Amino acid sequence: MPTATRTDNPLRRHWTLDPDIAFLNHGSFGACPKAVLNAQAGWRSRMEREPVRFFVRDLEGLFDATRAALGAFVGADADDLCLVPNTTAAVNTVFRSLPIEPGDELLTTTHEYNACNNVLNFTAERTGARVVRAAIPFPIASPEEAVEAVLACVTDRTRYALIDWVTSATALVLPIMRIVGALRERGVETFVDGAHAPGMVDVDLGGLGAAFSAGNCHKWMCCPKGSAFLHVRKDWQDRVRPLAISHGANSPRTDRSRFRVEADWTGTADHSAALSIPAAIGFFEELIDGGWAEVRRRNRALALEGRRVLCGALGIDPPAPENMVGSIATIPVADSATGRPPSSPLYEDPLQDALIERFGVQVPVIPWPAPPRRVLRISAHVYNAPWEYERLASALRELRAEPGGESL
Numbered sequence: 001m002p003t004a005t006r007t008d009n010p011l012r013r014h015w016t017l018d019p020d021i022a023f024l025n026h027g028s029f030g031a032c033p034k035a036v037l038n039a040q041a042g043w044r045s046r047m048e049r050e051p052v053r054f055f056v057r058d059l060e061g062l063f064d065a066t067r068a069a070l071g072a073f074v075g076a077d078a079d080d081l082c083l084v085p086n087t088t089a090a091v092n093t094v095f096r097s098l099p100i101e102p103g104d105e106l107l108t109t110t111h112e113y114n115a116c117n118n119v120l121n122f123t124a125e126r127t128g129a130r131v132v133r134a135a136i137p138f139p140i141a142s143p144e145e146a147v148e149a150v151l152a153c154v155t156d157r158t159r160y161a162l163i164d165w166v167t168s169a170t171a172l173v174l175p176i177m178r179i180v181g182a183l184r185e186r187g188v189e190t191f192v193d194g195a196h197a198p199g200m201v202d203v204d205l206g207g208l209g210a211a212f213s214a215g216n217c218h219k220w221m222c223c224p225k226g227s228a229f230l231h232v233r234k235d236w237q238d239r240v241r242p243l244a245i246s247h248g249a250n251s252p253r254t255d256r257s258r259f260r261v262e263a264d265w266t267g268t269a270d271h272s273a274a275l276s277i278p279a280a281i282g283f284f285e286e287l288i289d290g291g292w293a294e295v296r297r298r299n300r301a302l303a304l305e306g307r308r309v310l311c312g313a314l315g316i317d318p319p320a321p322e323n324m325v326g327s328i329a330t331i332p333v334a335d336s337a338t339g340r341p342p343s344s345p346l347y348e349d350p351l352q353d354a355l356i357e358r359f360g361v362q363v364p365v366i367p368w369p370a371p372p373r374r375v376l377r378i379s380a381h382v383y384n385a386p387w388e389y390e391r392l393a394s395a396l397r398e399l400r401a402e403p404g405g406e407s408l
Helices: 010-014 034-049 051-074 087-097 114-127 143-151 176-185 258-264 277-287 291-314 350-359 386-401
Strands: 081-084 105-109 130-134 158-164 189-193 212-216 228-232 328-333 365-367 374-379
Touching (some): 034 277, 051 081, 051 228, 087 114, 087 189, 087 228, 105 114, 105 143, 143 176, 158 176, 176 189, 277 291, 291 328, 291 374, 291 386, 350 386
Parallel strands (some): 105 130, 105 158
Antiparallel strands (some): 081 228, 212 228, 328 374, 365 374
C-alpha cells in the first residue's frame, strides 16, 4: 500500500466506515452517521410496535413535520415538497405527468446522469418528442460556456429542460439560476436535477423559480438511503401525479390539495429514511461550529485541495475553474485499455478495481463521455482527511510507473 502521512480525522468516529479504506466516493451513495442511523432505527421500531396507529393516525403529521424541516433547509414552502425515494423517481414522476406532444423538444446536456437520460429517451419514445442534448465542454474554462451551450440549443419547439445543478460524472456546479431564468424568458420550463445539491451548495428553491426540482438527501445531507424530495411550483401541482396512483386519487378530502393527498400516500412502505431527514439536518448543526454553512465550506476546500494534489501527481491542469467546484471534483484519466463498456450500470473499471484492491482507495472511475474515455471523481465530506487524497495520488503515480501505465 502506498505511503502517505496519515492523521485520522476525529469526526470519522461518527460514521461506521471501514477505517482501512480511504473512502473518496461519498457522492455515489452517501454515508450515514451513526446518530442518524439510530434515529432511523427508532422510527422503524415505532412503526412495528403499532403499525395501524403509525400509518393511519401518525404518519401524515410526521410527514408534515419532516417537510417543514426540509423546506426550511432548501428554501421551499413545505406544501410544495413531496418525499420520494430518489431523484430518479422524481424525474420519472414529472415526465410521466407532463403534457408532451409529437415534435416537442426536451432539452438536456451531455453531462446529464444516465438514468435521467433514459427517462427522457423513454418519454420521447412514448410521446413522439425529441431529445436535444447541449454539448457543454469538459474541460471547461468558465460558467458562461455552460450557459451559452444550453441557450444555443433552444428552438421554438423546446418545451421542457432537464438540467443538472451539479453534474454527476464531471462534478461541475452549473450556474443554475442564470440557466433557469434564461430558459423561462424563452418560454421553457426547467426541471432542475439537484441530486447532489442539498448539503453541497446553498439551496433556495423558492428563489430558483424552476417549475420542478429534486434532490437526494442521502448524498451530502447524509440521510439514510431512500430519502429524497421533489419540489413542484404551485402553478404545476394540479398536473403532476405520483408514479403510484393510490387512495388519494378519489379521496373526498378538501382540507388538503389533491397534490398533497396523492403524494403523501402511494402505498405501504418503510418511511424511516425520509422521517430521519430532520435528524440529519440537526446532527450537522450540532456537530460543526457554524452549522451547514461551515460544512459546505470545509467540504469544498478539501475537494479543491484533493484536486490540486491529484492534478499535481498526474501533471495536468485543473479541468474546471474553482467557482464550478463543490464537494466533488473530477479529473480526466487515460482511456480504458479494454475499450469495453463496464458491466455494471454504475461503475466497474479496471483502474477502480486496482485502486480499491491494491491500495485501499474507494473512488469512482467513470466512463465519460463514452468508453474508452473516462474520468476519476473524488468526494469530500467532513469525515475525510488530506492523507486519503495523498494515498490516491501515490497510487496513481505507482500505477503510472508500471508497464503500460505511461498515459495515466
